[in-house]
Amino acid sequence: MSEKVVAVQDAWRQGAHVDDAKYQEMYRASVSDPDGFWGEHGRRIDWMTPFTKVKDTSFAPGNVSIKWFDDGKTNVAYNCIDRHLETRGDQTAIIWEGDDPNESRHITYRELHAQVCRMANVLRNRGVSKGDRVTIYLPMIPEAAYAMLACARLGAIHSIVFGGFSPDSLAARIQGCEAKVVITADEGLRGGRKVPLKANVDAAIGRLPKDAVDHVIVVRRTGGSVAMEPGRDVYYHEAAEQVTDACPAEAVEAEHPLFILYTSGSTGQPKGVVHTTGGYLVYAAMTHEYVFDYREGDVYWCTADVGWVTGHSYIVYGPLANGATTLMFEGIPTYPTNARFWEVIDKHKVNIFYTAPTAIRSLMGAGEGPVKTTSRASLRVLGSVGEPINPEAWDWYYRVVGDSRCPIVDTWWQTETGGILITPLPGATALKPGSATRPFFGVQPVMVDAEGKEIAGPCEGNLCIKDSWPGQMRTVYGDHERFEQTYFSTYPNLYFTGDGARRDADGFYWITGRVDDVINVSGHRMGTAEVESSLVAHAKVAEAAVVGFPHNVKGQGIYAYVTLNEGEEGDEALRKELVAWVRKDIGPIASPDLIQFAPGLPKTRSGKIMRRILRKIAEDDFSTLGDTSTLADPAVVDDLIENRQNRA
Ligand code: 6R9
Numbered sequence: 001m002s003e004k005v006v007a008v009q010d011a012w013r014q015g016a017h018v019d020d021a022k023y024q025e026m027y028r029a030s031v032s033d034p035d036g037f038w039g040e041h042g043r044r045i046d047w048m049t050p051f052t053k054v055k056d057t058s059f060a061p062g063n064v065s066i067k068w069f070d071d072g073k074t075n076v077a078y079n080c081i082d083r084h085l086e087t088r089g090d091q092t093a094i095i096w097e098g099d100d101p102n103e104s105r106h107i108t109y110r111e112l113h114a115q116v117c118r119m120a121n122v123l124r125n126r127g128v129s130k131g132d133r134v135t136i137y138l139p140m141i142p143e144a145a146y147a148m149l150a151c152a153r154l155g156a157i158h159s160i161v162f163g164g165f166s167p168d169s170l171a172a173r174i175q176g177c178e179a180k181v182v183i184t185a186d187e188g189l190r191g192g193r194k195v196p197l198k199a200n201v202d203a204a205i206g207r208l209p210k211d212a213v214d215h216v217i218v219v220r221r222t223g224g225s226v227a228m229e230p231g232r233d234v235y236y237h238e239a240a241e242q243v244t245d246a247c248p249a250e251a252v253e254a255e256h257p258l259f260i261l262y263t264s265g266s267t268g269q270p271k272g273v274v275h276t277t278g279g280y281l282v283y284a285a286m287t288h289e290y291v292f293d294y295r296e297g298d299v300y301w302c303t304a305d306v307g308w309v310t311g312h313s314y315i316v317y318g319p320l321a322n323g324a325t326t327l328m329f330e331g332i333p334t335y336p337t338n339a340r341f342w343e344v345i346d347k348h349k350v351n352i353f354y355t356a357p358t359a360i361r362s363l364m365g366a367g368e369g370p371v372k373t374t375s376r377a378s379l380r381v382l383g384s385v386g387e388p389i390n391p392e393a394w395d396w397y398y399r400v401v402g403d404s405r406c407p408i409v410d411t412w413w414q415t416e417t418g419g420i421l422i423t424p425l426p427g428a429t430a431l432k433p434g435s436a437t438r439p440f441f442g443v444q445p446v447m448v449d450a451e452g453k454e455i456a457g458p459c460e461g462n463l464c465i466k467d468s469w470p471g472q473m474r475t476v477y478g479d480h481e482r483f484e485q486t487y488f489s490t491y492p493n494l495y496f497t498g499d500g501a502r503r504d505a506d507g508f509y510w511i512t513g514r515v516d517d518v519i520n521v522s523g524h525r526m527g528t529a530e531v532e533s534s535l536v537a538h539a540k541v542a543e544a545a546v547v548g549f550p551h552n553v554k555g556q557g558i559y560a561y562v563t564l565n566e567g568e569e570g571d572e573a574l575r576k577e578l579v580a581w582v583r584k585d586i587g588p589i590a591s592p593d594l595i596q597f598a599p600g601l602p603k604t605r606s607g608k609i610m611r612r613i614l615r616k617i618a619e620d621d622f623s624t625l626g627d628t629s630t631l632a633d634p635a636v637v638d639d640l641i642e643n644r645q646n647r648a
Helices: 020-032 034-044 076-080 082-088 109-125 142-154 167-176 197-206 236-241 278-291 309-321 340-348 357-364 391-401 480-488 528-536 572-585 611-618 635-642
Strands: 055-058 065-068 092-097 104-108 133-137 157-160 181-185 188-190 193-195 215-219 233-235 257-263 271-276 299-302 325-329 352-355 381-385 408-411 445-448 459-465 495-503 509-514 518-521 524-527 541-551 555-564 594-597
Touching: 020 034, 034 055, 034 278, 065 278, 076 082, 076 142, 076 309, 082 109, 092 109, 092 142, 092 340, 104 109, 109 142, 109 236, 133 142, 133 167, 133 197, 142 157, 142 181, 142 257, 142 309, 142 325, 167 197, 167 572, 181 197, 197 215, 215 236, 233 236, 257 309, 271 278, 271 480, 278 309, 299 309, 299 340, 309 325, 325 340, 340 352, 357 391, 357 555, 381 391, 391 408, 445 495, 459 509, 480 495, 509 518, 518 541, 518 555, 524 528, 528 541, 528 555, 528 572, 541 611, 555 572, 555 611, 572 594, 611 635
Parallel strands: 092 325, 133 157, 133 181, 157 257, 181 215, 215 233, 299 325, 299 352, 352 381, 381 408, 555 594
Antiparallel strands: 055 065, 092 104, 188 193, 257 271, 445 459, 459 495, 495 509, 518 524, 541 555
């Protein structure tokens, strides 16, 4: 691994929120006196009822309970909009850049206020009130932010489903939280192609019990014609004409749920991760300010989709709570050309740019040409998220995109953590390409070995977090036991991240990837169990095992071993059919890249599939298969190697 060190440049330190000494001092204070530290920083948001309690958390087995600022009351929409009106009503809150480069809009904080109030009134007129769940299935248009903030304004709980998910996945997520209202658009637009969102909603609702959903609110994006069911469906622009643009923000308890976001785990169906109000917002806002060294007047751009946690915390909630100008991009990095990102940066004078390694790797393929047609002089800080960034991609991002002028903050975090946990700070931390470096304030990483023993000093092991931070998820929606089981039972009294890591002699962390059965495809999490259960639902499939394998652009690709029913023939046509099947069942991000038909899978005598062996073969590295003596039938391994699909 690269041990290159890029020292903090003088220019990065100039005007930065913290230098190294200040980081050390604040970090020490945050862990030695969490109540004092967060009591102070908890006041960075406005409270309708000030809190008197700060931290009230326990990771104890059987009694996991996480509460922050528990007796305070506030409202997230109020903090993201209303409190800015007096000082920055005419400042741009959201720059919207359309899929088509000729389409963009600036939305001021005052306009945002009016739009969010209208959307909140439309929801309220349809019976939505505090605690109700609303599913949002929208493309990257301003209405997605309005919808989130409108829910927050009423104390309703939103659950956003990424527009790339299939009707089946959407149906499961609507049902999982019993949402009575769905907000969608006629169609989405990405890379010049239309996505049939409303038709997907109709198909999803068709799979649910009758009357499961009371209302579908349809934002007109493309104007494409869609079926509208009388009494249930309404166009947003028509409903919005019937209401005013004033709607009070409901004061809710600090621990009132703000949103549910479904995420893949190592077993079973996706879990509804629950984030609450006060601690989440404090943490999202504070990390946004310090990690990106956000300064008044900056134009900030995070390229994620609001369907993922990065979009929640770092397109909408963190930036708006800080009164920032946040850019929301509807399109893709390669449309109409490979220069799109860099052109948008010049067009809107972006200062802070936050994207994923997979995007960098795909653009690297086009060479430096498309980057060098642009100036990018406005850029000051670059960020990376979603997966480990390989040193080659890091170097290209630093040298070619940032002209060796801008620090790269490699931010490690998860849907569950609500905000960034391990990251450099631009004015404080020396950079090592490929390392997420050091913990943010209040975060205490610990490394444990396979037996759960804490390891000190430089080492490799499983990454856990010792104590709570305000942005931590509170529970799995409707299943607190699953929450405890998933995150707190592997290593008692610790939050287990599911990631492996290395800690070097400087105490810097290098995330090596998931140690559970989760694969990271282009920065998106997929549970191998989900893909497997989709495959075995196909009539010709008897058994399936899915693992990840190294992929040049996606980081990891999906490799499926499939055993067919007696008499079925595994050929190219069936491969295509199975890929299409999974795509339709879960969504394009779950499409297997490689399928190997296997007469048998390597199993222990007790019938457990030995994934370690399958991973090795998928990596095209079968020289060190390790101990195969516990296999029920060692001969299957020879066949698997012989017919492997990923050959150098
Ligand atoms: C924010 C987000 C979480 C998983 C996480 C880890 C991987 C995210 C990373 C990273 C190395 C980074 N991950 N950021 N690995 N370096 N900077 O991506 O949330 O979709 O829940 O994924 O992504 O494996 O456990 P989520």
